[in-house]
Amino acid sequence: MMKHTRSASAVAALLAVLLLLLVPSTAAAQTRAAARSAVAVTAAGSWGAVAAPVGGAPVAGRSFTASTSAFVGLSQDFDVVNLGTLPLVGHTFQIRTDPGFAGPRNPTLTVVLCPTGAWKAGRCAGGEVSLGTNTSGNFTSTVPLAPGGRYSVNVSTPWYWGAFTSTVNVSVARDHVRAATLTNN
Incomplete structure (x- = not known):
């Protein structure tokens, strides 16, 4: 027991x-x-993105402008730079094309990302990612961009019968900013 x-x-x-x-x-x-x-809680932050010359200093409010003469295609590179203090989850490209003389339609512009940032003669060494195609108007990119970060894009159009000038603006709305996160202490 x-x-x-x-x-x-x-x-x-x-x-x-x-x-x-x-x-x-x-x-x-x-x-x-x-x-x-x-x-x-972080109460303050800013957001904004701009088109800048490849590797060049970004200037707030500056647009990227590309012009070509008749019977020539276009292939030009520029960078998209996050000027804000908050990370971005996307941004909007605003394309406006003005033909040099009257034509039946505007040329179609294609915007392509080079993840490695190494454009050589209109080609990306690390593989290209299409961001959008448009004649005139807006399209949204969902490429994330850290504060102060940049990535390189190429804007191109095939041979076109008329001269034209295209302007590309980059804009950021509140819904393009990474959502707030809560952190426990």
Whole structure:
């Protein structure tokens, strides 16, 4: 009988230790609740992106302009630069094309990203990613861009019968800024 008493005592002691570990004290529960409610909030930040010369200094409000003469295709590179302090999850390209003389339609411009940033004669060494095609109007890119970050794009059109000038603006709306995150202290 002594053997069963020791086993029962050992089981009871083990259960008591498990209960102490599994059921927190009131002080421990209050500490955990306080830790979960402490949130760090960043209240300020700016966002904006601009087209800039490849590797050149970005200037807020500057557009990228490309012109070509009749019977010539277009292939020009420029960078998109995040001028803000917040990361971007996208931005809008606004394309406006003005023909040099009246024609049946505007040329179609294609905007292509070079992830490696190494454009050579209109080709990207690391493979190209199409961002959009348009004659005139807007399209949205979902390429993320860190604060101060940049990536290189090429704007091109095949042979076109008329002269034209295209202007590309880059704009950022609030929904292009990375969503806020909550951080526990």
